[in-house]
Each structure stands twice: as C-alpha cells, then as structure tokens.
Amino acid sequence: MARVTALIVFILGFVPIVALAKDTRFWNLTANTITSLQLSPAGKNDWGPNQAENDRDRTVDHDERLKITDTAPGMYDVKFxxxxxxxxxxxxxxxxxxxxxxxxxxxxxxxxx
Known part of the structure; x- marks a missing residue:
C-alpha cells in the first residue's frame, strides 16, 4: 500500500499545478457585444491589453464568458x-x-x- 501511495504522489508531482487551476473569466451580462475590454488596477488609469483578443472572434457577446489572461487577483477598474x-x-x-x-x-x- 505504501508503494502505491508513493507512486501516486510521484506521478502527481509531474502534473503542472496550472493545469489543475480554473481560468479567470469575465461574463458579459451587458446588453451588447463587447469589442474591447481592458483592466486597470483600481484608480490607476493604467489600462492593460485588450482582453477581447483572447476570444476567437475578438468580441464578447451578451451572456458569453471570456478567458482573462496576465491579470493578478485584485481590485480593478474595467473599461470596455x-x-x-x-x-x-x-x-x-x-x-x-x-x-x-x-x-x-x-x-x-x-x-x-
């Protein structure tokens, strides 16, 4: 039994932690399709890249979810x-x-x- 447990722990050591994490996403519940979505740390007016570029058609339709990349957890102002x-x-x-x-x-x- 100890060998099986050791083998499982060994195998899991090779699974990237990132693969186990869920993606951070934006859910568009506005009335319109969004063509540009940028985030800035709250109050800083330092806008990051257009996150809509992460979508296949580069837009975020009403009720669509969009993967957010290169954004640390925190408080943000969102411009779209x-x-x-x-x-x-x-x-x-x-x-x-x-x-x-x-x-x-x-x-x-x-x-x-």
Whole structure:
C-alpha cells in the first residue's frame, strides 16, 4: 500500500499545478457585444491589453464568458467598448484567480458614446 501511495504522489508531482487551476473569466451580462475590454488596477488609469483578443472572434457577446489572461487577483477598474459605440468604465471590480466576474447592464452609470 505504501508503494502505491508513493507512486501516486510521484506521478502527481509531474502534473503542472496550472493545469489543475480554473481560468479567470469575465461574463458579459451587458446588453451588447463587447469589442474591447481592458483592466486597470483600481484608480490607476493604467489600462492593460485588450482582453477581447483572447476570444476567437475578438468580441464578447451578451451572456458569453471570456478567458482573462496576465491579470493578478485584485481590485480593478474595467473599461470596455461595445458594438453600439459606447465606452464604459466600471470601477472597483474584484478579480479572483479561477473565478468569474460579471458586469451587468444595471452596473453601468457613466458610459459615453
């Protein structure tokens, strides 16, 4: 029995931890398709890359989830542009590793066209 346990522990040592982790995702619950989505540490106005580029068609449809990459857990402001042409900034969104964060239409207050 000890040999079996040792073998299992040995094999699991070669499985990358990253492969076991879930992806961090954004869930679009706004009314429109998003064409650009950027994150900045809350209050910093230091926008990262367009995360919509992670999607096959480079957009995030309503009710679609998008894999978020190269973003550490923390509080972020999220800026997006949608197909209607509006630009929105939603402050203080918590991004947790391996979790889903959402933006809903009711959260949008300061959008510009």
């Amino acid at each position: 542009v949608d197909k209607s042409g509006r630009t929105c900034v939603v402050p203080n969104i918590e991004v947790k590793a391996g979790s889903i964060f959402t933006i809903e239409e009711k959260n949008l207050k300061g959008c510009a066209k």
